[in-house]
Amino acid sequence: MAEQAPTFVTVCRMDELPPGNRMVVEIGRKWIVIFNVNGEFHAIEDLCSHDEVALSEGTLIDDYTIECSAHGACFDIRTGAVKAPPANVPVRRFGTRVVDGEVQVTARPV
Numbered sequence: 001m002a003e004q005a006p007t008f009v010t011v012c013r014m015d016e017l018p019p020g021n022r023m024v025v026e027i028g029r030k031w032i033v034i035f036n037v038n039g040e041f042h043a044i045e046d047l048c049s050h051d052e053v054a055l056s057e058g059t060l061i062d063d064y065t066i067e068c069s070a071h072g073a074c075f076d077i078r079t080g081a082v083k084a085p086p087a088n089v090p091v092r093r094f095g096t097r098v099v100d101g102e103v104q105v106t107a108r109p110v
């Protein structure tokens with residue numbers, strides 16, 4: 001069975017999410033946090049895999065590492081990979097793209 005191409009959903013215009021900012025959106029009953037890092041958009045599920053805390057409340061400790069505000073678990077916003085415990089399960093990542101000045105995110109994790 002052939003794999004289907006991902007479905008993208010428009011979440012905002014580029015100027016609504018300037019570099020250094022983040023935005024939380026709901027797509028299909030999933031909360032997703034989108035980061036703009038120097039004009040690159042990255043999206044992960046807004047839920048720490050360690051303790052179900054909103055990652056959007058965390059601190060971006062470098063361009064690509066979000067630290068959970070509850071217990072300090074760290075994740076790579078580009079891949080969802082765990083970078084520091086206590087988490088040991090990655091968070092789900094969503095694809096992003098920009099089309100005609102609109103930021104779009106995949107409806108399902110990639």
